[in-house]
Amino acid sequence: DIVLTQSPDSLAVSLGERATINCKSSQSVLYTSNNKNYLAWYQQKPGQPPKVLIYWASTRESGVPDRFIGSGSGTDFTLTISSLRAEDVAIYYCQQYYSSYTFGQGTKLEIK
Amino acid sequence: QVQLQQSGPGLVKPSQTLSLTCAISGDSVSSNSDAWNWIRQSPSRGLEWLGKTYYRSKWYNDYAVSMKSRITINPDTSKNQFSLQLNSVTPEDTAVYYCARGNQGDHFDYWGQGTLVTVSS
Numbered sequence: 446d447i448v449l450t451q452s453p454d455s456l457a458v459s460l461g462e463r464a465t466i467n468c469k470s471s472q473s474v475l476y477t478s479n480n481k482n483y484l485a486w487y488q489q490k491p492g493q494p495p496k497v498l499i500y501w502a503s504t505r506e507s508g509v510p511d512r513f514i515g516s517g518s519g520t521d522f523t524l525t526i527s528s529l530r531a532e533d534v535a536i537y538y539c540q541q542y543y544s545s546y547t548f549g550q551g552t553k554l555e556i557k
Numbered sequence: 558q559v560q561l562q563q564s565g566p567g568l569v570k571p572s573q574t575l576s577l578t579c580a581i582s583g584d585s586v587s588s589n590s591d592a593w594n595w596i597r598q599s600p601s602r603g604l605e606w607l608g609k610t611y612y613r614s615k616w617y618n619d620y621a622v623s624m625k626s627r628i629t630i631n632p633d634t635s636k637n638q639f640s641l642q643l644n645s646v647t648p649e650d651t652a653v654y655y656c657a658r659g660n661q662g663d664h665f666d667y668w669g670q671g672t673l674v675t676v677s678s
Binding site: 481483485487493494495496497500501506538540542545546547548550551 | 594603604606621659661662663664666668670671
């Protein structure tokens, strides 16, 4: 199985500041034939299912604010929230769909 | 707008079978481009993909290796829904179970509301 390791486990950021969450894969999730990274990012709030924010590592899901930015390739990926808002408090997960499906352990984002 | 509505019991006895259903609206279980998944979440195991069913001119299933001996996912075209059966459950199967649509690859773009299933006598 591909193991995804997120860092940090928790993060406190001031409103309006940038939040950065990292996801490292135990093997590349870049499919060279189509040059796509098979990686997605999700946001989960208490009592709710995860909500997809980003897929193909950097494509924003319809309706997701443009302050959510996905980047990276191969084994190293980043989710950046460019200017934190109170409603962004949640747990964030990365997920790979290159080989079966696995998720990172999650990063808890709070307000400082 | 796609919606997934889960149903099924919240309490299952050890060694018995966990059964859940996910009713689809706004899409078809027989879609040639989507897949229909079960995922669970627990504090000890995090988010864990269990398996999927999908139609590509015929029906296919794909299961997590760890689940393969105990799991069955079936489509029901007459009711536009799909189901999960997990046999021989133990307390370690206690989790919130989600159904989800797999899209483009697959990431999971629509989710059911979640069902907390507790395995206890």
